[in-house]
Amino acid sequence: MSDFKIVFVHGYTASSKADWYPAISKELNKLGIKYVIPDLPGGEHPHASEWLEKIHHEVKKIRPPIVLVGHSLGTRAVLLYLEKYPRKVHAVFLIAAFANRVENAQRYDKNAYSDFFEHKIAIEKIKSQVGKFIVIHSKDDPLDYEQGVEIANDLGAKLITANGRGHLSEPESASYILEILHQELNF
Numbered sequence: 001m002s003d004f005k006i007v008f009v010h011g012y013t014a015s016s017k018a019d020w021y022p023a024i025s026k027e028l029n030k031l032g033i034k035y036v037i038p039d040l041p042g043g044e045h046p047h048a049s050e051w052l053e054k055i056h057h058e059v060k061k062i063r064p065p066i067v068l069v070g071h072s073l074g075t076r077a078v079l080l081y082l083e084k085y086p087r088k089v090h091a092v093f094l095i096a097a098f099a100n101r102v103e104n105a106q107r108y109d110k111n112a113y114s115d116f117f118e119h120k121i122a123i124e125k126i127k128s129q130v131g132k133f134i135v136i137h138s139k140d141d142p143l144d145y146e147q148g149v150e151i152a153n154d155l156g157a158k159l160i161t162a163n164g165r166g167h168l169s170e171p172e173s174a175s176y177i178l179e180i181l182h183q184e185l186n187f
Contacts, residue, residue, distance in 0.1 A: 011072030
C-alpha cells in the first residue's frame with residue numbers, strides 16, 4: 001500500500017527542520033511517499049488547541065488512507081486530535097510516547113504544555129477509528145520507557161522496543177524510524 005499520506009506531528013519545541021525530520025523527508029521524497037510535517041505554533045509555550053487546529057487543517061485536505069506519526073508531545077497531540085476530530089485512520093505511530101496521565105502536565109514547568117494533559121483521553125473512543133497503533137520507545141528514554149509500555153497496553157498497540165536510542169529525536173533516528181514505517185506500511 002503506497003496511496004496513503006503520512007502526517008508527522010513533531011514534539012515540544014521541534015519543527016520540520018529539527019531532529020530527524022530533514023533526514024526522513026529526504027528519504028521519503030526519494031521513495032515517492034506523500035507526507036506533510038506541519039510546523040506547530042507556540043515554541044516553548046504551545047497550546048493544544050492551536051496544535052489540533054493546525055493538524056486538522058492538514059488532515060482535512062487529505063483523502064484517506066491517512067497515517068499519523070507523532071513524536072514525544074506530538075504523540076499526545078495525535079491522540080487528542082483523534083478524540084476531538086473522530087475520523088478513520090489507517091495507522092498511528094507513537095514515538096517516545098507519553099502515557100495517558102494528567103500528571104504529565106508537570107513534567108516541565110507548569111506553563112510549558114499543561115493544557116495537553118487537562119484530562120485523560122477517552123482511549124476506547126479512539127481505538128475503533130484506527131486500523132493499527134504502533135508505539136516505538138527506547139528503554140533508555142529519559143521520558144520513561146514505562147510510559148510507552150503503558151500507552152501501548154491502553155491502545156492495544158504493537159510495542160517496538162529500541163535500545164540505546166534515547167528519546168528517538170537525534171537525526172540518526174531517521175533511518176530506524178523509516179525502516180519501521182516501511183515494514184508496517186509495506187512500501
